[in-house]
Amino acid sequence: MKKLGLLGLTLLTALSLSACQSNSTQKSAASLTASKTTEQSTSSAPSHASTSSSAVTTTDETPDAILKRLITYTNEKSAGPTQNYYWNNGKAHLSGFETMKPADYHFAADEKGRSGIARAVLTFSEFEASKGARQGTPLDPPAWPKNSMTSIHFGLTNRTYHGFLYNRSHSIADSLLGKFSYRSQYNFTTGTRSQNVGADQNGGMRAAEELAENYWKTHENSDQTIQYQTTPLYNGSETIPRGSVVDEKSSDGKLDVEIVVINDAEGVSIDYNDGNEKTGTAEPSKAPETTQSSSSVATQDSSDNSAPATANGWTTAAQGMVFVSKSNKYYTAVVNPSNYQYVSLTKAQEMNANQGRSNAYAKN
Incomplete structure (x- = not known):
């Protein structure tokens, strides 16, 4: 009888241990499955967030893709993804600086006689020398059109600008290159007022210029340089650019960015072949407006x-x-x-x- 009782107790203990081990294995398996599911969810989330962010703030598009996007925005009379006439396209894509030294600059026409790529190796001394007053008189860019008075209502600020449609827009600004920015008409393009300063005076070309200006403000009397390159983008043989790509990179790598600027105006239809406003609301001015500056x-x-x-x-x-x-x-x-x-x-x-x-x- 004692032997039977002992045998029963042994069997009961074995069954209990087996059940425990089984439960432990199932819990482990369930835990591993949950862990894998969480890892897949976490790993896909950043990818989704990155895509969403790229669509709105920072991208890394090729020149052909940029031009295609600019054509779409300008045909739609759009202020673009930031509503301020520019977007960030990632890191700078520079070329042609191999033989250029600090304070060197180069402006040239493209194969159709339009303003082409403008390059400069900027220094702090040029930035410092340009403070306080304009360093020259803006030059007419190639194919400078008859300027007109117009109205531009900005969705970003809900304000309306009344004034000249176009500025003589620097490719490399007075505030960055000083008097040397006036040495060639090929450092100027026909840019809308909104292309020049955006909807809030800090967009458009100003957004790109301010990045370089802010770098110098935190690197006073520095021996660092900034490679600065502006490329106007034209659709076919049009004489007015659809926008410009501004690339800037400091020698210490702290500044490294590509900004795309949109050359249009909300609510204004532009013929990019000659610069004429397509709507009948523009009033031709007796003489064109004579200015653009990074500080305008x-x-x-x-x-x-x-x-x-x-x-x-x-x-x-x-x-x-x-x-x-x-x-x-x-x-x-x-x-x-x-x-x-x-x-x-x-x-x-x-x-x-x-x-x-x-x-x-x-x-x-």
Whole structure:
């Protein structure tokens, strides 16, 4: 009887251990399956997030893909994915700098006589020397069209710009290259006002320029250099570029970026063969606007359509209108109008602007 009891106890213990081991194995297998599922989910999530981010902020497209995208945006009169007339296309893609030294620059026409690739090896001293005042007078780019007064309503800011449609847009800015940026007409393209400064004065070409400017502000008196390259992109034989690709890379690698700028204006139909506005709303100006600069901040009072007149190198405000500078001084005539806000005198006074003293670039 004792032997039977002992045998039963032994069998019971064995069955219990077997059940425990079975449960442990099943738990382990379940845990491994869950782990694999989690790993697959985690590994696919970044890929999805990366794709989503690329579509909105940063991409890495080829020149052909960029041009195709620019044609789509400009045909749609779109401000692009940032709503500010530019997007980030990843790291810089530079060429032609092998023999260039610090402070060297090169501007040339393309095979059709249009402004081609502009290159410069920028230095801090050029940036420093350009501070305070424009270093020259913008030149007419090839095929500079008849300029017109127009209206551009910006979706990003919900504000409307009234003024000249086009700027003589630097490929390499005054603020970066100083007086040397005026040495060739091939450093200028016909750019819309929005291509030049975007919807909020910090987009378009300004977005690219500010990246280099901000680098110098954190590397004062530095021996570093920036390889800076701007490539206008044209559709076939059109004379007005659909946009530009700006590549910039510092010698220490801290700055390494490619910015694509869109050359159009929301709500404005442009014929890129000759620059004419297709809509019937544009009013031809007596003379084209004479300015573009990386520091330009021109806007026009959206409630007033009084156009300024240009003669003998000076642009004179219409009666009751003035030009307001960044230092909050107002003038009745200026040499470079898009360095100023063009507003009514009443508006200037509301802004607490004071009458400025006449100088070589502005007068009362």
